[in-house]
Amino acid sequence: ARPGDELGRLTTTINDLLARLEASFARREEALARQRRFAADASHELRTPLTSIAGYARMLKSWGLENREAGREGVEAILEESERMRVLVEDLLVVARGDEGGMPLEPAPNDLGALAAEAVGAARAAAGGKVVVQYVPPKEPVGAVFDGARIRRAADILLDNAVKYTPEGGVVTVGVAREGGLLRLRVSDTGAGIPKEDLPRVFERFYRADPARSEGGTGLGLSIARQIARAHGGEVEAASRPGKGSTFVLSLPENGPG
Numbered sequence: 458a459r460p461g462d463e464l465g466r467l468t469t470t471i472n473d474l475l476a477r478l479e480a481s482f483a484r485r486e487e488a489l490a491r492q493r494r495f496a497a498d499a500s501h502e503l504r505t506p507l508t509s510i511a512g513y514a515r516m517l518k519s520w521g522l523e524n525r526e527a528g529r530e531g532v533e534a535i536l537e538e539s540e541r542m543r544v545l546v547e548d549l550l551v552v553a554r555g556d557e558g559g560m561p562l563e564p565a566p567n568d569l570g571a572l573a574a575e576a577v578g579a580a581r582a583a584a585g586g587k588v589v590v591q592y593v594p595p596k597e598p599v600g601a602v603f604d605g606a607r608i609r610r611a612a613d614i615l616l617d618n619a620v621k622y623t624p625e626g627g628v629v630t631v632g633v634a635r636e637g638g639l640l641r642l643r644v645s646d647t648g649a650g651i652p653k654e655d656l657p658r659v660f661e662r663f664y665r666a667d668p669a670r671s672e673g674g675t676g677l678g679l680s681i682a683r684q685i686a687r688a689h690g691g692e693v694e695a696a697s698r699p700g701k702g703s704t705f706v707l708s709l710p711e712n713g714p715g
């Protein structure tokens with residue numbers, strides 16, 4: 458080979474290498490930016506309950522000890538806000554761990570129908586009559602191998618939302634089914650629904666379609682529910698007709714998480 462050819466090949470190889478390095482740096486930049494955004498969002502979310510805890514503590518310090526009524530109110534508020542913060546920190550941990558690739562699962566044979574019935578019972582108690590929460594049992598048992606505690610958490614998130622975003626007098630309906638190799642848990646509500654443009658975004662972390670309505674929410678629920686489903690090789694999907702209601706469907710492979 459002539460020296461010119463050698464040089465040409467070498468130049469191509471080096472250019473190729475540089476292009477690959479550049480792409481890899483861009484990917485790292487992106488991951489870093491995502492991490493930075495997550496840290497910023499998380500701090501922001503933690504600051505809210507912390508500020509209110511400090512506020513109530515200051516109130517207690519200056520006059521809550523003399524005034525019993527104000528004292529009790531302050532302590533109650535501090536307990537409530539710390540509980541909110543505990544839930545938030547736990548959610549953040551789940552989300553952060555998921556980022557590192559992988560959520561540890563404890564798969565075991567479970568009945569999705571029994572799980573749904575329990576989740577409905579809890580949601581009904583929490584709803585306190587504001588909305589009707591009904592469970593439609595399947596004709597045949599719907600069972601498979603999955604992490605029962607995690608899937609229960611995902612079901613609770615979908616049910617909490619359905620109750621939270623459905624006005625008084627509405628109906629939340631839960632059903633389970635086996636469809637084409639998948640187990641499905643369906644949560645429908647007669648609530649306000651979700652605008653079409655918001656639908657794909659509700660699964661993003663910290664995303665709240667309507668901050669005014671999302672009182673007390675962290676915006677993490679649906680991203681966690683989806684993370685749990687995906688860890689199982691499943692999915693959570695949403696459909697909605699604004700003004701009519703929304704349906705969230707969690708699907709799981711019937712052959713287990715694999």
Ligand code: ADP
Pocket residue numbers: 614618619622623646648649650651659660664665666667671673674675676677678679680703
């Ligand atoms: P949040 O803590 O705000 O409920 P989620 O991640 O669970 O966080 O939900 C994200 C957003 O999606 C909510 O703020 C709300 O705007 C919207 N959303 C979720 N579920 C429903 C539902 N069943 N009906 C209407 N909007 C919903």
